[in-house]
Amino acid sequence: MIGISDVEAAAGLIAGHVVHTPTVPSPGLSALLGVPVTAKLELLQRTGSFKARGATAKLLSLSDEQRAAGVVAVSGGNHGIALAMTAAVLDVKATVVMPRSAPAHAVRIAEDAGASVRLTEDMAGAFSLVTRLRDEGLTLVHPFDDPLVIAGQGTVGLELAADAGELTDVIVSVGGGGLIAGVATALRDRRPDVRIWGVETEGAEAMSQALAAGGPVPVALASIVSTLSAPTVSQLTYDHVSAQVDEVLVVPDREAVRGVLDLAEHAKVWTEPAAGCLLPAARRVLERVGEGARLGMVVCGGNATTSDVLRWATDFGLH
DSSP, X not given: OOOHHHHHHHHHHHBTTBOOOOEEEOHHHHHHHTSOEEEEEGGGSTTSBTHHHHHHHHHHTOXXXXXXXXXXXXXXXXXXXXXXXXXXXXXXXXXXXXXXXXXXXXXXXXXXXXXXXXXXXXHHHHHHHHHHHHHTTOEEOOSSSOHHHHHHHHHHHHHHHHHOOOOSEEEEXXXXXXXXXXXXXXXXXXXXXXXXXXXXXXXXXXHHHHHHHTSOOOOOOOOSOGGGOOSSOOHHHHHHHHHHOSEEEEEOHHHHHHHHHHIIIIIOOOOOHHHHTHHHHHHHHHHHHOTTOOEEEEEOBOOOOHHHHHHHHHHTTOO
């Protein structure tokens, strides 16, 4: 497992390459939920999500030989965008493997940044292809099973701990677990008394199923939330979450999309369902912890188009 020194080292490494995103009280969310809410706005990060942090940390650590050979990543959207855009800035050749279910705009952004994009039928196929490309000589920039990537994502937690007021509970979205593993590492050092909650969507429950099974297990993916849809977590992220996170909650896709609409209306931010799921999770957290809660939310990304959100809202009968 990584430690706070690894996260601090990553912060120094990526400084000047990523945005120190705002951590702000949200009057709108506070009124909606009835408790003070602070939002860490990672959707304002370069590339539109926190993923730029881990990708930058990894790419800056490459040897000259690795840079010359190029890198490869598997992604449901945001990691691919981050790798493609960061690799372009650092002049590293990048290949991104995505399932066909990945958002079309994510594919387009990665291609426009200069990456070679390979599409597969599903996420399991994407992970299989990226393993083969790694074996052929490309350096794998894994979205979550890499200590450097986790440490990079952990810089979100360092900034949150430094910039937020008093917090009792912090809620973080979970896909493969890299973000919450890094954030939890930082918060357990800086804010040891805070409760840390993960949230997944139904049909993308790799971490909650791993916790129930006592270790990583493959899961069937059925969520619309491609950016949370990891076919399994890694032993590394499982170890961090099982040791440092209080609980991982699971919410329906419909409520994640409703959360996107509520965040737009009440918080005045445009997010994706991977962040929208924070709101239904927050309501569950408040049911459990009772009065006196002061919530922190890591608003992880905003790479959803208006047409995507309108389609989901229509499909789920949300108006």
